Amino acid sequence: MSATHIIGVFDSKHDLLAGIEGAQSKNITIEEIYTPYPVMEAMDALKRKSRFTTAAFIYGAAAVVGVLSFLYWTSVIDWPINYGGKPTNAFPSFIIITLVLTILTVTIMSLFTFSVRARIYPGKKYFLPDERSTDDKFIVLFDKKTAGAGFEAISSTLKANGASEVYEKEF
Amino acid sequence: MYKAEVRGPLILGNKDYRQITSDIIAPIDNKTPGWWKVAMAVAVTMASIGFFALYYTVRYGIGTWAVNNSVAWGWEIINFVWWIGIGHAGTAFSIFLLILRQKWRTSINRAAEAMTVFAVGCAAIFPAIHMGRVWLAFFIFPYPNTRGPLWVNFNSPLFWDFIAISAYLLISASFWYFGMVPDFASIRDRAKTKIKKAIYGALAFGWTGSTKEWLRYEGLSYVLGGIAAVLVVSVHSIVSTDFATSVIPGWHTTLFPPYFVVGAIFSGFAMVMTLMIVIRKYYHLEDYVTDSHLNAIGKILVFISLIMGTAYGTEVFMSWYSGNPYEMFTFFHNRITGDYSFMFWAMVICNAIIPQLMWSKKVRSNITALFIISLIINLGMWYERFNIVVTSLAKDYLPSSWTTYSPTWVEICIYLGTIGIFTIGVLFFFRFIPMIAISEVKSVLKPTEITEKH
Numbered sequence: 148m149s150a151t152h153i154i155g156v157f158d159s160k161h162d163l164l165a166g167i168e169g170a171q172s173k174n175i176t177i178e179e180i181y182t183p184y185p186v187m188e189a190m191d192a193l194k195r196k197s198r199f200t201t202a203a204f205i206y207g208a209a210a211v212v213g214v215l216s217f218l219y220w221t222s223v224i225d226w227p228i229n230y231g232g233k234p235t236n237a238f239p240s241f242i243i244i245t246l247v248l249t250i251l252t253v254t255i256m257s258l259f260t261f262s263v264r265a266r267i268y269p270g271k272k273y274f275l276p277d278e279r280s281t282d283d284k285f286i287v288l289f290d291k292k293t294a295g296a297g298f299e300a301i302s303s304t305l306k307a308n309g310a311s312e313v314y315e316k317e318f
Numbered sequence: 319m320y321k322a323e324v325r326g327p328l329i330l331g332n333k334d335y336r337q338i339t340s341d342i343i344a345p346i347d348n349k350t351p352g353w354w355k356v357a358m359a360v361a362v363t364m365a366s367i368g369f370f371a372l373y374y375t376v377r378y379g380i381g382t383w384a385v386n387n388s389v390a391w392g393w394e395i396i397n398f399v400w401w402i403g404i405g406h407a408g409t410a411f412s413i414f415l416l417i418l419r420q421k422w423r424t425s426i427n428r429a430a431e432a433m434t435v436f437a438v439g440c441a442a443i444f445p446a447i448h449m450g451r452v453w454l455a456f457f458i459f460p461y462p463n464t465r466g467p468l469w470v471n472f473n474s475p476l477f478w479d480f481i482a483i484s485a486y487l488l489i490s491a492s493f494w495y496f497g498m499v500p501d502f503a504s505i506r507d508r509a510k511t512k513i514k515k516a517i518y519g520a521l522a523f524g525w526t527g528s529t530k531e532w533l534r535y536e537g538l539s540y541v542l543g544g545i546a547a548v549l550v551v552s553v554h555s556i557v558s559t560d561f562a563t564s565v566i567p568g569w570h571t572t573l574f575p576p577y578f579v580v581g582a583i584f585s586g587f588a589m590v591m592t593l594m595i596v597i598r599k600y601y602h603l604e605d606y607v608t609d610s611h612l613n614a615i616g617k618i619l620v621f622i623s624l625i626m627g628t629a630y631g632t633e634v635f636m637s638w639y640s641g642n643p644y645e646m647f648t649f650f651h652n653r654i655t656g657d658y659s660f661m662f663w664a665m666v667i668c669n670a671i672i673p674q675l676m677w678s679k680k681v682r683s684n685i686t687a688l689f690i691i692s693l694i695i696n697l698g699m700w701y702e703r704f705n706i707v708v709t710s711l712a713k714d715y716l717p718s719s720w721t722t723y724s725p726t727w728v729e730i731c732i733y734l735g736t737i738g739i740f741t742i743g744v745l746f747f748f749r750f751i752p753m754i755a756i757s758e759v760k761s762v763l764k765p766t767e768i769t770e771k772h
Contacts, residue, residue, distance in 0.1 A: 183335055183504070184761040185532040195529050199537025203545075221460075221469040240473040246552060247478060250545045251485035257541050258492050265534035267499065271524030278507040281500065281527050283335035 152178070153298055154276050155287040155305040155313050160186055162309030163285035167192045169308035170287070175296045179288045181280035199264075203257050210252035214245045276316060284311075291315070328422055328762045331605040335760050339504050342752045342759070345601050346505065353600065354745060361741035368735005371728045372447060380450050382728045389711045389723040394444045396703040397733050399557055399578075400585070401441035401740075402483070403699060407586020408434025409490055409550045412497075413543045422614060424758040425606045429597060430590045431494040432751070436743035437589075438487045440736040445479070447732070475559040482553045489546045496538060499525050500757040554579045561706065567644040568653070568710035571636065577629040581699060584622040584669070588695035591615050593744065595689045597753055606754050609683055616682040619673055619695065627670030644715060652709050657722055661705045668698020 155170075157163040163182070167189060170177060180189045218241045222228075227235040262268045280286040287310075289301055296304075302313040333341070375382055385392040411430040415423035446455050457463075458480050460470045470477050502522035509515040525531065558578035561569040591612065598607040634654070637645040653662040672694050675681045682688065713720045747753065 180529050181527045182529075182532065183527060184500075184757040185536050186529075187536075190529045190533050193529050195533045197533045197537045199534060199541060203541040207545075218472055222472065226466060226469055237473055243478050243552070243556065244472050244481065246548070247482045247485055247556070250549050250552075251481065251488065253545050254485065254489045254492065254542065257538055258496075261496070261534050261538040265531045267523045267525060267531065267534075269520065269523055273524035273526050275507065275526050281504045281507045281525070282339050 149317050151291040152276060152316050152318060153289040153291055153294065153301050153313065154316055155289070155301070155310045156277065156279070157285040157287070157305075157309060158283070158311050159309075160188075160285065162311075163287070164188050164192075165308040166287060166305050166310055169304045170289075170301065173296065173300070173304055175289065175301055175304065176294050177287055178290045178293070181276065181286040181288070183281060183283060183285070186285070197264075199257070199260065202260055203253055206253045206256040207249055210249040211245060213252075214248045215241060218244070274318065276318070328425065328608070328610075329606060329759060330608055333605065333763070335763070338760055338763075339508065339756055341603070341605070342501075342754050342756050343505055343508070345748065345753065346750060350749060351600070354749060357741065358745050361738045361745060364734050364738025365742055366735075366738070367731050368733075368738055371731035371735060372443070374728055375447055375732070376452055380448075382726060384723055384726045384729065386721055386723070388714070388719050388721045389708055391448075391707050391711060392723055393725045393729040393733060394448045396700065396707050397736065398441050398444035398448075399703045399707075400700050401437045401444075401736065402554065402557060403578075403582035403585040403703075404589045404696070405434045405437035405441060405486070405490070405586065406550055406554060406579075406582035407590045408432070408437075409486070409493070409546050410583045410586060411590060412493065413546045413550065416539070416543045417547060421762045422611060424762050425608075425611055425754050426590060426594055426615075427758070428494075428497065428751075428755045429593050429747070429753055430586075431490060431497065432747040433586075433589060433593060433744065434490045435487070435494055436740045436747075438483065438490060439743070440740050442483060442487065443732075443736060475556055475563055478556045479560060482549070482556045486546075486549055486553050489542060489549060493539075493542050493546060496535070496542075497755060497758075498751060499523055500527060500535070501752045501755065503527065504756055505752070550583075551579055554582045566710045566714055567642070567648040568633075568637075568706065571633065573629060573632060573636070577633075580622055580625045580629070581702060584619070584626055585696055585699035587615055587619055587622065588692040588699070591619070591688060591692040592696070595685055595692070597748070599685075601748070601753065603754065606759065609685075612685065612688055613679075613682045616676045616688060619691075620676045623670055623673035623676075623695075627666075630666055630670060648710055648713070652713050653705060656709075657712070658705065658709045661701050661709070665698055665701040665705050668694045669702060672698075 155166055157166055160182075163180070163186065167177065167180070171192065177193060180186075180193060182189060219236060222237065223235045229235075275281070276288050277284065277286045287305070291298070294301060298313075298315055302310075305313050329338070331337075383392060383394070385394075408427075408430040411423060412427040415427070446452055449455055457465075458470060458477065460472070499522055502518045503525035506515055506518040506522050509518060555575035555578065558574035562571060562574040564570060594607050594612065594615075598604050634649050637649040640646075652658065673691060675687070676691065681691075708723050712722055
């Protein structure tokens, strides 16, 4: 179902941040911001938080336990080999392979997590409110129903803070 | 009050965002240049020769090489270590400089990462083919099998190497690819033809540049960056333990891991310098890869060269100081003098002496000089690996098994082939992929350049 959206276009990060501040000071709800490069302040303004690093730490911790258990199982339980009477659980020499396999696991799991959470995957159907946002424009998107203000109010606020263009679009 | 600008603008020419996109994707939009076609023809010829030599090896066996009972590791391991070393630069460049927040990396990291992926791919050919029966290479995977199940030796540096390099290849390739996703989206949204839009659209994985995507993208970059920094150090440390855990004179030393890691970064940075000079010259990207960038790489190379010189000196000193006659023989009679003394001195001159020229600002700002020095360093690093591998093996404890080693045409052709494969990869990269990270470069435009307009 399509809805009416209001799109604010900015030429620079500096203007974008002023525009976001202006809109939020008037309690206008921003739906999403599209930028040609990562703008941390924009993510903060929308209170976007990521638990990516926590997830990566959990993957790493699980991998360490998993790999060490696997090594113990192969070397001690499944197929113990007697190297001149040395202990079969040769823990110190397991450290390097554990480190490397942990890195491998964290890499694969992080890529998978990124793909799922950011919804970036081959063949994905996407929609861009304004195609210039991957080039040189900073786009602020408002849903007319939930923004908490009308087109005129949003347009005047954004333009007062440096927006180069404000328009409505149905999608 | 003392006031100095730490670093000038990273991008010259007062560009705006649109100009940056246009400049960087121009090589993709323009016609294929003539020099590119010539270079590709040469590279394909070299790769074909290499593939023939690989076929010959598989068809007739390792007996077609000059390796023997004493020098069991010849050019193949030298070339393996050399390529892995070159492959270190991409990640070293991208990741160390990313976690150290060095913004000047943005113009160079993409090319360095591309180089890493191709170089590690070339490196992987050598241990696989050295197995002899390459069709049994899958035996090295630790999976429940019908051979017992007999597990691989998890305590062997050779197995660590296999896992480390596989992880390195995966992490470098994914770091490189996901770095390109926003740039593919830029190309997609500016494409004028349907085919181009479809191809780059597919490559862009539906990227839109929303805050949700950028947030996770940044998370992924830092997680991969953080763990890859550990991996860079551990991969080459592990390669060095392939040597250092043996009891061969000249190899049995605790100096090896840092010596190998620094050496790898040295050769990689030199290769980055070579590539960046080519890119900036042939694609007119002087505004992005500025003299200041090359100057910075030059300074890093001088610093690493000093470490290399210290390592060479330390090895020789420790062989004398240990009083071990076998170590002393290897260093004083089989490296500094003897059959392979040329390799030793070539290594010292290329890696420890010639790079010192870059102390001079005049040399660091002379592009031709930098290009030549970067090639010399890569040659020197090849000599270093020859020096390590062959001299220690040719004459060890038992004089009756002493021998000399020089490669056969098959070994030389395999090496040429990998250079061809690497060049093909790099040329495709030049032609179809944005050579500079568009979104990252946009983020380092000086704030003043934008705000001045208001």
